[in-house]
Amino acid sequence: MNEELRCIGCGSIIQSEDKQGLGYTPASAVKKGLETNELYCQRCFRLRHYNEIAPVSLTDDDFRRLLSHIRDTKALIVYVVDIFDVNGSIIPGLHRFVGDNPIMLVGNKEDVLPSSLRRNKLQDWLRQQVNQAGIRPVSTMLVSAKKNHQVEALLDEIDQRRGDRDVYVVGVTNVGKSTLINQILKLRTGVQDLITTSRFPGTTLDQIEIPLADGHQLVDTPGIIHPEQMAHVLPDKDLKIVAPQKEIKPRTYQLQDQQTIFLGGVARFDYLKGPKVGMVGYFDNNLPMHRTKLANADHFYAKHFGTLLTPPSGEDAKNFPPLHRFEFAAKEKSDLVFEGLGWMTVPAGSVVAGWAPTGVAVLMRPAMI
Incomplete structure (x- = not known):
C-alpha cells in the first residue's frame, strides 16, 4: 500500500x-x-x-505519547476498566502520566457479574484495586455499555465533575470502551455534525471528538494493548466461549487437595494443599470444566487437549502456546485470577497453582466476593 x-x-x-x-x-x-x-x-x-465507533489499539510507546499530550491539557480522565477482568484492565503508571488531571473510574460490563453481588461493595473493591496501582479516582461508577445501564447517570456525573475541562476516555483493548462511546453517541444524536476526527500532532493516532454543549469535547482515544490478556492468544470464535456475554452463574466444586480442574484447554487449576472445601469458579457459562486427580493431570491434558478439552480445537489447538505454571499460597480468602478468563475463589491457608498460556498472566488478589 x-x-x-x-x-x-x-x-x-x-x-x-x-x-x-x-x-x-x-x-x-x-x-x-x-x-x-x-x-x-x-x-x-x-x-x-x-455513528458507529470501531475499536483501535496502540502500543505502549504510542500510549506514552498520547498521555503526555493529555497531561499538558486541562482535562477530566474517564478511565474505563472491564469489571470481569480488572487486573487485565490496569494501565501501569496512569497516575503519573495524567498529571494533576482528575480521574473518574468506570467499571464496565457489570451485567456479567452475579446480580446477587452488592454493587456498593463491588465499587469499594474496585476502587481498592486501582488504589494499589497508585490511581486515586475522584469517583467510581459501574455501568453496562452493552445494556445501556447507568450510561445516562455516567454522563450526569461527567458533567458534574469536569468543570471547565475537556473529557478524555481511556482504557485498554477489550474493555468495551467503544461500545460505551457508541451509547453516549446515541444519547447525544440531537446535535448536528456530531462527530469530528483529528489526530495528535506528530503521530498517526486518531482521536474522536464528541462536542459538548459548552464548547468542550468528549474525546475517545484508541485502546491500549495489554499482551497478557487471554484475548491475544485465542481466535474470535473461541473468545465468544471464554468471554462472558451474559450474567455468569458461579460453579461450585467440592475439592480436596491433589485435585485439578481444567478450564477447557486454555487453563488449569491445581489444588495442592488445604482442607476439603467447596471452591467457586467464576467463568463464562459455556466454558467446559473438567475435574481429575492432580497425579493424572498431565496425561489427561496431553490425551484430551483439543478434543474433550476445548477451546481451542482443530488448527487453533496445533498453534496454541504451552501452559505456564504459577504457584501461590493464600494467606486470606483470595481469587486466583486467569487474566481475561475468570477466577477461582480459594480459602485462606490453601496452596494452589494456576496454569495459563505462555504470556497470559495468572495472579492472586483479595477475594472480590
Missing part, C-alpha cells in the same frame, strides 16, 4: 492488511475513495455514516 495514502478523516496511513489496525480500509474501498477523492479508513467511514 502506498504510504502516502492517508485517511482524510483522522490522518492514519491507509492499509488493507490488518483489520484491527489503524487506517484499515478494504482494497475495494481504497479504489472507490481514490475515484471520488474521499478516502476514509473503515473506522471513519462507519463513524460518518452510521
Whole structure:
C-alpha cells in the first residue's frame, strides 16, 4: 500500500492488511475513495455514516505519547476498566502520566457479574484495586455499555465533575470502551455534525471528538494493548466461549487437595494443599470444566487437549502456546485470577497453582466476593 495514502478523516496511513489496525480500509474501498477523492479508513467511514465507533489499539510507546499530550491539557480522565477482568484492565503508571488531571473510574460490563453481588461493595473493591496501582479516582461508577445501564447517570456525573475541562476516555483493548462511546453517541444524536476526527500532532493516532454543549469535547482515544490478556492468544470464535456475554452463574466444586480442574484447554487449576472445601469458579457459562486427580493431570491434558478439552480445537489447538505454571499460597480468602478468563475463589491457608498460556498472566488478589 502506498504510504502516502492517508485517511482524510483522522490522518492514519491507509492499509488493507490488518483489520484491527489503524487506517484499515478494504482494497475495494481504497479504489472507490481514490475515484471520488474521499478516502476514509473503515473506522471513519462507519463513524460518518452510521455513528458507529470501531475499536483501535496502540502500543505502549504510542500510549506514552498520547498521555503526555493529555497531561499538558486541562482535562477530566474517564478511565474505563472491564469489571470481569480488572487486573487485565490496569494501565501501569496512569497516575503519573495524567498529571494533576482528575480521574473518574468506570467499571464496565457489570451485567456479567452475579446480580446477587452488592454493587456498593463491588465499587469499594474496585476502587481498592486501582488504589494499589497508585490511581486515586475522584469517583467510581459501574455501568453496562452493552445494556445501556447507568450510561445516562455516567454522563450526569461527567458533567458534574469536569468543570471547565475537556473529557478524555481511556482504557485498554477489550474493555468495551467503544461500545460505551457508541451509547453516549446515541444519547447525544440531537446535535448536528456530531462527530469530528483529528489526530495528535506528530503521530498517526486518531482521536474522536464528541462536542459538548459548552464548547468542550468528549474525546475517545484508541485502546491500549495489554499482551497478557487471554484475548491475544485465542481466535474470535473461541473468545465468544471464554468471554462472558451474559450474567455468569458461579460453579461450585467440592475439592480436596491433589485435585485439578481444567478450564477447557486454555487453563488449569491445581489444588495442592488445604482442607476439603467447596471452591467457586467464576467463568463464562459455556466454558467446559473438567475435574481429575492432580497425579493424572498431565496425561489427561496431553490425551484430551483439543478434543474433550476445548477451546481451542482443530488448527487453533496445533498453534496454541504451552501452559505456564504459577504457584501461590493464600494467606486470606483470595481469587486466583486467569487474566481475561475468570477466577477461582480459594480459602485462606490453601496452596494452589494456576496454569495459563505462555504470556497470559495468572495472579492472586483479595477475594472480590
